[in-house]
Amino acid sequence: MKLKKIISIGVVASMIASMAVGCSGSTKETSENEQTRETTSIKISAINTVSWAPVFIAESEKFFEEEGLDVEFTTPGGPKGFQAMQAGDCEFSMLSQEPLLIAQEQGMQSKIIATMLKSRIYGLVSKKDITNISQLKGEAIYGSDAGSAPYTFTCSVLEEAGLDPMNDVSFIQIADQNAGMQALINGEVAAAFVNMSNLPVMGDFEYNILADTTQSDQCEKYLGSSDFPAEMICTTTEYAKENPEVCQKVVNAIVKAQAWISEHSDDEVATSLKPSFGDLDEEIISEEIGWVRDKFSSDGMISEDGEKAVVDMCVKSGLIKEAIAYDDVVDMSFVKAVK
Incomplete structure (x- = not known):
C-alpha cells in the first residue's frame, strides 16, 4: 500500500511538473508573439x-x-x-x-x-469700449491675410453689421494671429480675428466678443452653415x-x-x-x-x-x-x- 501511494504521488508530481513546463512554454510563446507583433x-x-x-x-x-x-x-x-x-x-x-x-x-x-x-472656432474680439460691430467704423482691425478664410469671415461679420470692409475699416497686416492678439492688447487695433480657443492666452486683458462661431447660430450666419x-x-x-x-x-x-x-x-x-x-x-x-x-x-x-x-x-x-x-x-x- 505504501509503495502504491508513493508511486501515485510520484505520478501526480510528474504530471504537475509536466503541466508547469507546458504552461511556461505557452507563456513564452505568447510573449514572443506579442514582441514580434507587426507594427x-x-x-x-x-x-x-x-x-x-x-x-x-x-x-x-x-x-x-x-x-x-x-x-x-x-x-x-x-x-x-x-x-x-x-x-x-x-x-x-x-x-x-x-x-x-x-x-x-x-x-x-x-x-x-x-x-x-x-x-470653425472663429471669432472677432474687440477692446472693452467697443461693444457693437458698427462701432468699428473708422477703426483699424486685424483680419488675417487678405484672401484667407479668416479674412473672408471678418469681412462677412462687418457686412452683416452694415459696414463696407473696403471703406469703413482699415485692415492692418500683421505677421500672424498671435501678433494680431498682441496688437489688440497694445491698443494698435480696435478688434482682431482670433481662433476662440486662443483666448485664454490673452490673460487679464479685458475684451468683448463681437462674433463667435462656436455658437451654432453665428456659425451659420457668418460661415453659411452650422456644419463647417x-x-x-x-x-x-x-x-x-x-x-x-x-x-x-x-x-x-x-x-x-x-x-x-x-x-x-x-x-x-x-x-x-x-x-x-x-x-x-x-x-x-x-x-x-x-x-x-x-x-x-x-x-x-x-x-x-x-x-x-x-x-x-x-x-x-x-x-x-x-x-x-x-x-x-x-x-x-x-x-x-x-x-
Whole structure:
C-alpha cells in the first residue's frame, strides 16, 4: 500500500511538473508573439493646437499603439507639412482645408479621411469700449491675410453689421494671429480675428466678443452653415488607395480618441495633451479645451453639406476658382468602417 501511494504521488508530481513546463512554454510563446507583433511606422505632420487634440490623444492614450501603429509627429505642420506629405516625407498631415483645396485645384491630389471639429472656432474680439460691430467704423482691425478664410469671415461679420470692409475699416497686416492678439492688447487695433480657443492666452486683458462661431447660430450666419468641418487629417490619394489598412487604423485610433475626450474632463484632457504641447501651461490647455469641446466631432464624419460650406467659402474668398466635388477630396469610407 505504501509503495502504491508513493508511486501515485510520484505520478501526480510528474504530471504537475509536466503541466508547469507546458504552461511556461505557452507563456513564452505568447510573449514572443506579442514582441514580434507587426507594427507599422508612420509620420504625421503636426499642428500643436487643441483643434487637433484627438490625434495627440490617440498617441498619449495609446490608441495608435492598440492599432499596431508607431507614430512619429513631424514639423513643420500646416501647409509646409502638407507639402512634405506630397513629397513623400510623411504619410499624413494635420491641416485646415483651405491649403488642401488650393493644392487640389493645382493638381496635388489628396484625401481627407477624418475631421477633428464639426465647425470653425472663429471669432472677432474687440477692446472693452467697443461693444457693437458698427462701432468699428473708422477703426483699424486685424483680419488675417487678405484672401484667407479668416479674412473672408471678418469681412462677412462687418457686412452683416452694415459696414463696407473696403471703406469703413482699415485692415492692418500683421505677421500672424498671435501678433494680431498682441496688437489688440497694445491698443494698435480696435478688434482682431482670433481662433476662440486662443483666448485664454490673452490673460487679464479685458475684451468683448463681437462674433463667435462656436455658437451654432453665428456659425451659420457668418460661415453659411452650422456644419463647417475645416480642421482635418489627410493623406495623398495614392497613399489612401495603396494603404487602406493603415488609413483605417489611423481613423480607428482618432475616433477612439474623440470618444475618450467626450468622456473626460477638460483637466484630464489637458493632462493627456501636455506632453505634446511643450511649455504651454496645463491650465491654459484646459481652458482652451473648454472653448472647443462642443465643437469636437464625435465620429470624424464630414457631411456633403458641411464640405460644400467650406468649398463655397473658399470660392467666395478667391482661394479657389471653382467648386471642388465632395468625392474628389473627401473619403469617409474609413470613418464609416469604424466599429
